[in-house]
Amino acid sequence: MSLLERLNNDMKQAMKSKEKDKLSVIRMVKSSLQNEAIKLGVKELSEDVELTVLSREVKQRKDSLHEFDKAGRADLVEKLRTELSIVELYLPKQLSEEELSDIVAQTISEVGAKSKADMGKVMSAIMPKVKGKADGSLVNKFVQQHLS
Numbered sequence: 588m589s590l591l592e593r594l595n596n597d598m599k600q601a602m603k604s605k606e607k608d609k610l611s612v613i614r615m616v617k618s619s620l621q622n623e624a625i626k627l628g629v630k631e632l633s634e635d636v637e638l639t640v641l642s643r644e645v646k647q648r649k650d651s652l653h654e655f656d657k658a659g660r661a662d663l664v665e666k667l668r669t670e671l672s673i674v675e676l677y678l679p680k681q682l683s684e685e686e687l688s689d690i691v692a693q694t695i696s697e698v699g700a701k702s703k704a705d706m707g708k709v710m711s712a713i714m715p716k717v718k719g720k721a722d723g724s725l726v727n728k729f730v731q732q733h734l735s
Contacts, residue, residue, distance in 0.1 A: 620632060695709055
């Protein structure tokens with residue numbers, strides 16, 4: 588089942604069970620996917636592009652969550668946490684820290700990186716491998732740890 592089909596099914600289910608928050612988030616995600624398809628001039632998005640859009644949605648919410656938390660807006664923080672948990676349902680299973688660490692170590696040896704100066708080379712090689720399965724800032728942290 589494609590992501591769009593899952594979203595449509597979940598949207599119908601949310602309508603039936605009157606889950607307003609879930610319905611709102613699903614509509615936002617669907618809208619983002621449709622906007623991306625229009626921008627790229629295609630009828631159907633590839634799985635890779637869908638992952639990119641979902642990752643962007645998660646990142647936007649995490650950034651907003653951080654800002655609202657800093658500003659002491661508990662009402663908005665809770666709303667964003669709910670949205671974030673709903674969007675994350677559509678992402679692939681996230682890698683554990685151990686799995687991510689193994690991938691980082693393997694990529695560093697493949698690229699032949701020796702120091703932090705090779706950070707860009709490692710990151711550009713690793714990100715396609717973990718796309719949608721790990722947060723970029725976490726990957727960055729592991730790469731820095733392994734290179735130091």
